[in-house]
Amino acid sequence: MFHRREAVPFAFVAEADAFRSNVTPPPRVRPSRSQLVGRVLVGLTVVGGLVGSLLLGLPALETDRTPGHSQNSEASQRR
Template sequence: MFRRREPVPFAFIADADKFRSNVEPPPRERASVSQLAGRGMIGLVVVAGLVGSLLFGLPALQPPDGAGQQQSQAEGR
């Protein structure tokens, strides 16, 4: 249950700071033309969806035009 900590010499810790690996990760593969086109299409679909929702949602957020006129007519009678 409890782990016993072994004492570590200070020299070992100091050497660990100086160590650098000479192993490099492989280079990333370049995206093909079809992958770039697919990413572009996904981006366009997302932007078009946001613009469409904005265009359809703005009229719903505005107050109705006839509401103010109906109240003023009722008050005049």
């Protein structure tokens, strides 16, 4: 079988580390005041929804711990 051996130039790898682009990215666009207010309101709405669901859901997750109330079945009371 015939294998062709060619010299592979690895100089481009060394040059790639030193390469710096002269193209600068565009400057960041600063959000306007109304955009900032909108973002804050959306954030507060999300946080308020989470806190509200937590406050409304916690009573449903609590167990009834009244001392006089027990969950004995009728079969255990007839003994």
